[in-house]
Amino acid sequence: MSFDTGYWTTPSHVIAAGIGLSILDIAFVSLRFAARKKQRQPLKADDWLLVPATLLNIGIGIAMVYGVSRHSLAYPFEVPAEADGNGLLVATEQISLEGKIQWAYTLMLPLALGFTKASFVCFYRRIFAVNRSSKTNIFLVGMIVFIIIWMAAFFFAFLFQCRLNFWALWTSPIAILEHCVSDTPINFALTITDVVTDVIILITPIPLVWRLKLTSVRKLAVTAVFLLGAVTVLASIVRLAMTTKILQVGFDPNVDAILTSFIYWGMAESGIAVFVACLPTLWILFKGWSWNHLVRVARSIADSSLSSLRLIRTRTSGSKEDLATGYSVNGTSLRKLSTSTPSESPFAADAQLMSTTDSRDIELGRV
Known part of the structure; x- marks a missing residue:
């Protein structure tokens, strides 16, 4: 052969x-x-x-x-x-x-x-x-x-x-x-x-x-x-x-x-x-990059170019002041990416799972 x-x-x-x-x-x-x-x-x-x-x-x-x-x-x-x-x-x-x-x-x-x-x-x-x-x-x-x-x-x-x-x-x-x-x-x-x-x-x-x-x-x-x-x-x-x-x-x-x-x-x-x-x-x-957050950002860009520019600038600069105060887009408060919870997004479960690896809640099914 x-x-x-x-x-x-x-x-x-x-x-x-x-x-x-x-x-x-x-x-x-x-x-x-x-x-x-x-x-x-x-x-x-x-x-x-x-x-x-x-x-x-x-x-x-x-x-x-x-x-x-x-x-x-x-x-x-x-x-x-x-x-x-x-x-x-x-x-x-x-x-x-x-x-x-x-x-x-x-x-x-x-x-x-x-x-x-x-x-x-x-x-x-x-x-x-x-x-x-x-x-x-x-x-x-x-x-x-x-x-x-x-x-x-x-x-x-x-x-x-x-x-x-x-x-x-x-x-x-x-x-x-x-x-x-x-x-x-x-x-x-x-x-x-x-x-x-x-x-x-x-x-x-x-x-x-x-x-x-x-x-x-x-x-x-x-x-x-x-x-x-x-x-x-x-x-x-x-x-x-x-x-x-x-x-x-x-x-x-x-x-x-x-x-x-x-x-x-x-x-x-x-x-x-x-x-x-x-x-x-x-x-x-990449914790916090859930579908809900992406949808919010997309809507913000469509509704207010100024607000979306501020959002993008804060993501890239990582300013502590901006991260502490958050944003308000069209009267709706956007939570900081670092404070997402599993209930906010179907894809945040894996982030919580990876960040609480030593918790007994995983073994007991209370994730």
Whole structure:
């Protein structure tokens, strides 16, 4: 079976993914920490777990960029003339560096994915499992234990793929065939269980939200926030499809695009997962931007250009005096954005949910 290359095997796209996703993760994890500060909430496990996940993604990104700079990724293999076209016999600097990058990638990816999955589940515990003896908490703790076992199992499986003959992975293809077990079953197991756990993590909060005593509209709004995780599921499914195609082709030392594709889609999934894990928390940074407020602002603009100019100027300047006094538009007082309550807007429930994560009212359904 032939392997079709795509944009993800070109040097520019590999570098863009390595740098772009790393910067994206750093930015959103920083915003997550800023959101916690704004909430006046302590940093907990769900926040800190994204730090090693981000560092591991940065490590993969650095390996990708360095591999491209040394022509070990996204460039054709250079087979010496004395090899007579048989790539299995090649032992060049290019092949050696590629083997080292692949080994580092296979060790970092399960850890990065595992830390991110654990962050999702710990975030659910922060919100829903106030009562530590509840079935919800027991289930979520069990999920965390499973994720820890999952990431450790695949880390050590790749670490000892060649037993203690680590050098075989960056010597030559023939050395890998002689001293290492096939990594095809390991990679299949990793990608399949990755998708399954992502789906479970995605659907876990849905029944928990619908148990709360909220209106249907508010439940849908909060559910939509958690369903942002569907982006991660989609990324893992795409990686599963690409990995399946790659592994069906089998190892071919004369096709350089296979390993490049393998690493590119792994970085794509892991980088997107960290980004998506931060999204529910970042709603607090936009607290007060509900539909009711947007409608009021729109009506104000239509009714009084002067009042709307004052409203826009205050939003952009952040004047303490204006925020303290509020506005009066056509005789109707507009509340400050920072003082909205769940009863004012069907979409304020998620802001309250994120800003009162340690309250027992969530567990008792009094959100």
